[in-house]
Amino acid sequence: MNDFENIAKTYDPKQVEDRTYDKWLKKGYFHADIDESKAPYTIVIPPPNITGQLHMGHALDNTLQDILIRWKRMQGFCTLWLPGTDHASIATEARIVEAMSEEGLTKDDIGREAFLKRAWEWKKLYGGRIVEQLKKIGCSCDWERERFTMDEGLSDAVREVFIKLYNKKLIYRGERIINWCPKCCTSISDAEVEFEEHEGHFWHIKYPVKDSDEFIVVATTRPETMLGDTAVAVNPDDERYTKLIGKTVILPLMNREIPIIADEYVDKEFGTGAVKITPAHDPNDFEVGMRHKLEQIRVMNDDATMNEKAGQYQGFDRYDARAKIIKDLNELGLLDKIAGHTHNVGTCYRCNTVIEPIMSKQWFVHMKPLAKPAIEYVKNGTIKFVPDRFSKIYYNWMENIQDWCISRQLWWGHRIPAYYCLECGETIVSAEKPELCPKCKSSKIEQDEDTLDTWFSSALWPFSTLGWPKDTEDLRYFYPTNVLVTAYDIIFFWVARMIFSGIENMGREPFKYVFIHGIIRDPQGKKMSKSLGNGIDPLEIIDGYGTDALRFALVSGNSPGNDQRFSVEKVESSRNFANKIWNASRFVLMNFDENPDFSAIDGKKFEMADKWILSRLNTLIKEVTENMGKFELGIALQKVYEFIWDEFCDWYIEFVKPRLYDRENESRPEAQYVLNHVLANSMKLLHPYMPFITEEIYGHLVTDDESIMIAKWPEYNDKFVFKSDEESMQLIMDAIRNIRNIRAEMNVPVSKPAKLIFVSENKKQQETLKAGASLFQRLAGASETIVQGDKDGIPVDAVSSIISGAEIYIPLEDLIDVKKEIERLEKEKANLQKEINRADGKLNNEGFTAKAPKSVIDEEKAKKEKYKIMFKKVEERLASLKK
RNA sequence: GGGAGCUUAGCUCAGCUGGGAGAGCACCUGCCUUACAAGCAGGGGGUCGUAGGUUCGAGCCCUACAGUUCCCACCA
Numbered sequence: 001m002n003d004f005e006n007i008a009k010t011y012d013p014k015q016v017e018d019r020t021y022d023k024w025l026k027k028g029y030f031h032a033d034i035d036e037s038k039a040p041y042t043i044v045i046p047p048p049n050i051t052g053q054l055h056m057g058h059a060l061d062n063t064l065q066d067i068l069i070r071w072k073r074m075q076g077f078c079t080l081w082l083p084g085t086d087h088a089s090i091a092t093e094a095r096i097v098e099a100m101s102e103e104g105l106t107k108d109d110i111g112r113e114a115f116l117k118r119a120w121e122w123k124k125l126y127g128g129r130i131v132e133q134l135k136k137i138g139c140s141c142d143w144e145r146e147r148f149t150m151d152e153g154l155s156d157a158v159r160e161v162f163i164k165l166y167n168k169k170l171i172y173r174g175e176r177i178i179n180w181c182p183k184c185c186t187s188i189s190d191a192e193v194e195f196e197e198h199e200g201h202f203w204h205i206k207y208p209v210k211d212s213d214e215f216i217v218v219a220t221t222r223p224e225t226m227l228g229d230t231a232v233a234v235n236p237d238d239e240r241y242t243k244l245i246g247k248t249v250i251l252p253l254m255n256r257e258i259p260i261i262a263d264e265y266v267d268k269e270f271g272t273g274a275v276k277i278t279p280a281h282d283p284n285d286f287e288v289g290m291r292h293k294l295e296q297i298r299v300m301n302d303d304a305t306m307n308e309k310a311g312q313y314q315g316f317d318r319y320d321a322r323a324k325i326i327k328d329l330n331e332l333g334l335l336d337k338i339a340g341h342t343h344n345v346g347t348c349y350r351c352n353t354v355i356e357p358i359m360s361k362q363w364f365v366h367m368k369p370l371a372k373p374a375i376e377y378v379k380n381g382t383i384k385f386v387p388d389r390f391s392k393i394y395y396n397w398m399e400n401i402q403d404w405c406i407s408r409q410l411w412w413g414h415r416i417p418a419y420y421c422l423e424c425g426e427t428i429v430s431a432e433k434p435e436l437c438p439k440c441k442s443s444k445i446e447q448d449e450d451t452l453d454t455w456f457s458s459a460l461w462p463f464s465t466l467g468w469p470k471d472t473e474d475l476r477y478f479y480p481t482n483v484l485v486t487a488y489d490i491i492f493f494w495v496a497r498m499i500f501s502g503i504e505n506m507g508r509e510p511f512k513y514v515f516i517h518g519i520i521r522d523p524q525g526k527k528m529s530k531s532l533g534n535g536i537d538p539l540e541i542i543d544g545y546g547t548d549a550l551r552f553a554l555v556s557g558n559s560p561g562n563d564q565r566f567s568v569e570k571v572e573s574s575r576n577f578a579n580k581i582w583n584a585s586r587f588v589l590m591n592f593d594e595n596p597d598f599s600a601i602d603g604k605k606f607e608m609a610d611k612w613i614l615s616r617l618n619t620l621i622k623e624v625t626e627n628m629g630k631f632e633l634g635i636a637l638q639k640v641y642e643f644i645w646d647e648f649c650d651w652y653i654e655f656v657k658p659r660l661y662d663r664e665n666e667s668r669p670e671a672q673y674v675l676n677h678v679l680a681n682s683m684k685l686l687h688p689y690m691p692f693i694t695e696e697i698y699g700h701l702v703t704d705d706e707s708i709m710i711a712k713w714p715e716y717n718d719k720f721v722f723k724s725d726e727e728s729m730q731l732i733m734d735a736i737r738n739i740r741n742i743r744a745e746m747n748v749p750v751s752k753p754a755k756l757i758f759v760s761e762n763k764k765q766q767e768t769l770k771a772g773a774s775l776f777q778r779l780a781g782a783s784e785t786i787v788q789g790d791k792d793g794i795p796v797d798a799v800s801s802i803i804s805g806a807e808i809y810i811p812l813e814d815l816i817d818v819k820k821e822i823e824r825l826e827k828e829k830a831n832l833q834k835e836i837n838r839a840d841g842k843l844n845n846e847g848f849t850a851k852a853p854k855s856v857i858d859e860e861k862a863k864k865e866k867y868k869i870m871f872k873k874v875e876e877r878l879a880s881l882k883k
Numbered sequence: 884g885g886g887a888g889c890u891u892a893g894c895u896c897a898g899c900u901g902g903g904a905g906a907g908c909a910c911c912u913g914c915c916u917u918a919c920a921a922g923c924a925g926g927g928g929g930u931c932g933u934a935g936g937u938u939c940g941a942g943c944c945c946u947a948c949a950g951u952u953c954c955c956a957c958c959a
Contacts, residue, residue, distance in 0.1 A: 009919065195957070202959090220959065233959095270958045277959090284959070344957060389887065396886065396955065488954085523895085525952085557896055557906070562888080563952085565895065573907055576921045587918030632899070638906075653918075661917090737925095744925045749913070838903080847939030856902055856940090863903085 004589035004700075011582035013546025016696045021135060024695075029073075029709045030140045032080035034477045041077035042481040043069055044462050045141065046494070047149065049088035050123050051095055054133035056520035056528060056554075056566055057487060059538040063551045064517060064633065065485045066139050070688040071628055072482075073140070074713035080478050081140060082465050084147035085127055089413035089454045090184055090350045096122055096412070112411050119412045123148075136539060138547050138691045140709070145474075147465040149457045150414065157464035158414045158457050159431045161505060166418075166429045170366045171406070173418070173427070177283040178405050180358040181348040182304035182318075186409040187362050188348060189453060190402055191492050193355055195344040202341035203326060204272060206334045207232060207249040210257060216241070216249055217336045219271035221343055222281075223329070224321040227254055227310045228299040231277040233288055236262035238273050252334050253325065254311055263288050280359040298359055302409075318356070363407040363416060363450070371398045374500040377509050383499060385514045386631045387561045390488060397492050406453045413451030421445055459497035462510035479506065483513040488561060491516070515631050518563035520554070525565055536566055548690035549575040555689060556641065558634045577641060578693050581686075584649050585697045588675045591660040596702050601673045605666070608771060609655040610674045611722035612729035616647055617678050618720040624685050625716070633689075640685045648678060651733065658774055676702050681714045731765060731805065732772040738801040738808060739780040745824070746799060748812060753783035757798070759791055759807040769806065791876075800877050802828070802870045807877070818881060825878050832871040839864035 024030060034040075043065050048058060065081060073079040096119050097107060107115055127148070134141065147154060165171040178187040203223050206215035216232055229251050234241035245262045265288055266275050279289025280298040289296060299310040306313045306321045313321045329335045346355045375398050377383050378391050385391040407416060419428045423442035428434050436443050457464070462484075466475040480502070486495060495514055502510030522528050528535040541550045552574035558564045606614070620643045627636035656671040665671075680701045687694040687708050698708035705711040735758070743750060756776055758769045769787045776782035791807075798809040799821060842848050842860050849857060 004918095010921070195955095218959080222959090265959090267958055275959050282959070284957095343959095346957085393887070393954070400955080492955095519953095559897070562896095567895070567908090569908055570895075572921075576919095579921050580919065583919035583922085585918085590918075627899075630899075634897070635899070638897070642906085649918085650923085740924060741926095744913070747913085750924075751914085751916075835903090842902095842940080845939055849939080851939050852902075859902085 004586055004592075007586050007589075009583065009586075011546070011579050011693060013542075013548065013578070013692065017136075017138075017542075017547055017692045020692050020695050021138065024140065024707070024709060025143075027707065029707065030081075030142050031144050032078055032142050032478075034473055035078045036477075038076060038078040040478050040482075041069070041072040041079045042478040043081045043483055043485065044465055044481055045081065045083045046484075046486050046490070047084045047086040047147075047458065047461065048130045048134075049091055050085045050127035050130070050148075051088055051091045052130045054130060054137070054538055055535060056538055058130075058134070059137055059550060060517060060520055060554045061485055061487065062134055062137060062139050063554050064515065066137075066691070067555065067633055067688040068483060068485070068515075068628075069140055070691060070709065071713065073709065074684065074687070074711060076712070078477075080142055080145070082145050082147070082478075083131070083134070083139070083141035083143060084461075084465060085130065085149070086454060086458055087123070087148065087150045087413060089408060089410050089451060090186065090188075092119065092122070093410050093412040094184065094350065107411065115411050133539060136542055136547065137551065140691075145465070149454070149461070153467065153470070154457060154460070154464045155414055156431075157460050157468055158452065159417045160469045161460060161501070162417055162452070162456075163429055163431060164505070165365065170369060171363060172366060173361065173363050175359060175361045176364070176405075177281075177286045177357050178360050178362050179346060179348075179355045180302070180360065181351065181353055181355050182302065183351045183353040184348060184410075185302055187360060187405055187407065188350075188355065189405050189455075191455075192349045193346040194349045194352075196347050197342055198345045200341050200343055200345070202271070202339040204336035204339070205252065205276075205329055206336050207252060207276075208334075209244060209260075210248040210250055212247075214244075215334075215336075216244060216260065216274050217272045218274045218276040219339075220276055221341060222322070223325050224306070224310075224313070224318055225278045225281040225299070226251065226276055226325070227306070227313060227321075228278045228280050228297040229254075229256075229258055229276045230279060230289065230294040230297060231258050231292065232260045233263045233266050233275045233277050234260065234273060235266040235268045236264065238266070238268045240273060252332065253313075253328060261288075261292050261294075263291065282357055286359065296359055300356060300358060304356055362405050363418075363448075363452075365404040365406055367401045367403050370500040370504055371401045373503050374398055374496065377499065377503060383509045383512060383514065385516060387516065390491065390514070390516050390561065393488070394491060394496060398496060404453075406456050407448075407450040408453055409449075410451050413454065414457055416448040416450050416452060418448040419445050420448065455493055455497055458494055459501040460505070462498055462502055463506050468505070479510075480508050481511040483515050484511040485515045485517070487519060488516050489519065513631070516561050518558075518561055521563055521565045523565055523567045528566075536568075541568075541571055545571045545575040546578060546692070548578050548693045552577060552637070552690055555633055556637050560631055560633075577645070578690065580645055580649060581683075581690075581693060581697065584644070584653060585679060585700070587653060588672075588679055589700055591675070592672055592702075596672065596676070598669070598673045598676065598702060601670060605670045606674070607659075607667055607670070608725045608728050608732075608768070609652060609775075610667075610670060611725035613648065613652045613674060613678055614720045615722040615726050616643065617681055617714075618716055621681070621685065621714045622716040625713070628688075637686075637689050640682065640689075644682050644686070648682065652678070654779055655775060658778060683708060684711055684714050687711075728764075728768040728771075731768050731803075732775060734803045735769070735772070735806065735808060736776065736780045738803050739776070739782075739810065742799050742801050742808075742810060743781065746812065748781075750779075750781035753777075753781050754810050754812055755784045755786070756780070756782040757786045757788065757794060757809040757811070759788055759794070759809070760805060761789055762805060765805050791880075794880075796881065796883075800825070802873045802877070804866050804870065807873055822878060822881050825874055825881070829871065829874045829878065832867050832874060835867045836864060836871060839867065 069079050069081045179193050181188055200221050202219050202221060204217050204219045206217050208215055218232060232249055244260050247260050248257045249260060251258050265284060277285045277288050279286045279294050280296040297309050299306055301307045304318045306316045308314050348355055375395060378394060417429060417431055419433055421437035421442055422444040424440040426437050426439040434445060437445060462481050463479055466479055468475055498510045522534040526534055538550060549571050553571040620639060624636045624639055659665045659668050659671040680703055683694040683698045695708045760766050766787050773785040776785050794809050795811045798811040801808045839860055
């Protein structure tokens with residue numbers, strides 16, 4: 001015994017975590033030094049927004065990355081986990097605008113320069129918060145390489161890519177229908193629009209045909225856009241309207257003459273079959289307008305109020321204008337009818353405001369040529385999605401991709417490196433502001449006011465963070481990265497864009513695997529969200545249960561790509577596991593001698609139980625490593641859990657107790673050694689998942705390592721395969737379980753010792769059972785263990801159990817009720833009969849014997865034999881009881 | 884309209900290439916046994932959504948259907 005006896009009986013994460021993390025930091029374990037003798041293993045973090053607070057999604061995502069990184073580091077790779085943050089243009093700008101409005105200020109009040117100054121201050125103040133939170137969950141990132149999307153180097157990368165794509169004509173500026181968010185006051189990309197089902201109306205409006213009494217009725221969900229109508233379209237094959245094609249209608253309220261045109265776009269079956277065409281406010285109408293060379297009249301301002309083109313409705317908000325228009329039309333008798341209509345309305349993914357499709361001059365990325373190789377890289381397996389089904393989602397998006405609107409009417413972000421000559425209108429795309437216009441030599445040049453979509457810079461993250469466009473050592477060594485870990489909801493925004501950007505700019509894939517996980521939901525299965533207030537704060541969970549427990553709860557029992565519900569109960573049981581390990585370790589340590597030294601351990605002195613657990617550990621190492629290699633982290637963790645709790649704690653520790661308690665026992669050092677060895681290796685296997693407690697325990701064990709973080713990952717070793725000992729221990733454990741079983745059934749607690757008689761004809765089994773005597777005594781309440789080859793002298797009033805190969809008799813004297821015992825055995829007999837029948841059924845099936853693999857057939861035959869023997873023994877026992 | 888996932892014990896979920904259904908929690912019965920009551924020992928509980936099919940053999944593969952969740956498209 002030693003000091004470890006006095007260690008707390010419960011594991012206290014607070015005493016361990018921060019101290020341990022600091023130690024790792026100080027030792028520089030997180031830092032990756034390029035080592036050409038090693039293979040690199042790289043992960044770039046999905047950069048959290050500087051506005052962000054750690055939520056469960058981050059906790060899961062980063063735990064998964066940390067598991068992979070820690071595992072690979074132990075395997076001897078030169079691992080780099082590169083961290084950083086994203087400037088998150090819209091989200092951050094919104095925060096700053098909000099803060100300013102509390103001071104009664106607007107962006108325009110203070111101007112661009114002052115605004116950016118504030119933004120950088122804000123970043124300085126809050127940008128590091130999420131990074132500190134990542135440290136709390138144990139992330140082993142190389143903080144010396146931390147990057148920010150608006151760092152100088154990364155901004156260079158952005159400009160470089162913009163210029164390059166512009167010169168290749170893959171970036172262009174054009175006037176098109178874009179998604180406009182009136183609240184954020186910026187355009188957003190298609191991917192940033194979320195559709196919501198709204199209960200709306202379908203207003204049928206009568207447009208008078210010029211020089212006639214006729215009307216043509218159009219149906220719309222957005223009547224306010226009619227102010228910008230420049231045509232009415234019908235299907236050319238629609239006989240109802242054939243005679244009207246080419247005629248003119250008077251646009252109500254505006255009294256403008258607009259033509260009736262024919263276009264295939266119109267669906268005869270839908271609505272009235274006649275469509276008002278508003279090229280400046282609808283993407284389809286825009287296309288129709290282009291085909292028919294229609295005028296584009298934009299009737300709305302950027303804040304979604306009506307503009308001067310809206311006539312009497314100028315100044316109205318879009319919805320007020322809508323109400324007034326309906327009212328006015330009704331008064332004019334031009335409102336044909338109002339139908340209920342549920343339809344999907346696009347909203348801004350940041351602020352949830354209904355977006356307005358508006359014609360606007362913006363910058364776009366021409367996507368088709370970039371999408372093509374990006375599809376190819378996944379198709380040919382250069383990049384693999386895990387699980388594979390997500391590649392379908394990716395194809396589906398990439399194959400139907402539209403051009404990407406990248407300009408934003410925001411200030412916080414990378415300003416577009418395009419300059420316009422105020423004299424001749426020339427556009428110059430350049431990293432630096434040109435002195436003179438190359439065309440007219442004017443010096444009146446101004447830079448484009450807009451910034452780029454945040455995702456434009458994050459698309460470059462896997463190489464911009466490594467130094468690109470400079471040709472750095474880091475870039476050469478660590479690129480391409482190995483795996484990207486993210487949730488499925490970000491495949492379009494980010495993963496897809498990184499893929500084509502990596503291929504386009506680096507000529508190589510940005511990563512080899514995309515490891516996709518699901519969303520963490522609340523206990524009711526709802527998505528956690530700020531607005532619902534159902535989010536569970538990971539930091540609170542850490543505070544209450546420890547980081548390791550949180551990590552365990554997030555990873556165990558979950559399979560890749562699937563959503564999961566988060567429950568405190570699960571964290572509790574994870575915490576219990578941590579505690580279990582803690583106490584197992586306490587036990588091991590308090591049974592060490594003063595200065596444990598295992599240099600004199602003799603493998604020949606290993607007992608059956610030692611070889612059994614070593615063999616089991618060996619198998620575990622193999623399986624866990626295989627599972628992790630396939631990203632089956634939940635399965636791997638489950639196996640470690642079961643090994644530690646069920647095999648190591650519940651069995652092995654119980655097995656070795658007598659050897660430890662007896663200081664004279666000659667294999668006591670071997671037991672200590674095996675405890676140390678198995679625990680140390682279990683901790684290694686567990687370390688990627690539960691880094692803190694494993695480090696703490698490992699530090700107390702006898703090892704050559706200064707930290708488990710940099711210890712060598714265990715490897716499968718043929719030398720530790722002890723099949724025969726595994727079988728023997730299986731027999732002993734089966735026997736103990738059976739005896740406990742009987743005793744529980746008979747209400748005889750293990751604390752009441754009873755004699756144990758084993759009957760077995762098999763020499764090896766006899767020896768095994770004899771060797772197990774002390775175990776039977778300790779774990780099955782045996783007062784004495786007798787092993788014999790026949791049934792001579794077995795008392796009639798003994799309770800019996802037949803296990804594979806051996807008969808167990810427990811003479812319980814007056815405690816036994818013979819009638820009850822017969823009943824029990826009859827039941828047993830019936831069960832065995834059922835098993836025999838099942839095996840027979842298979843073996844008598846010609847199809848089975850002809851087609852099943854030999855190993856399966858042999859297995860079945862062996863089972864049948866086994867059950868037949870057991871059956872016979874039960875029968876015999878019954879016969880003797882009935883006498 | 885197109886696509887994907889899910890449906891397994893009371894609850895939450897695992898189940899790897901098809902070869903006798905598992906865990907955690909909950910529940911029941913014993914135990915404060917000198918590592919751990921956040922524990923130990925034992926136990927009950929499932930015709931694996933339904934119906935077909937392939938196969939010697941299906942929770943797993945195929946088809947249809949039902950329920951459910953999500954993604955994409957966006958017919959004005």
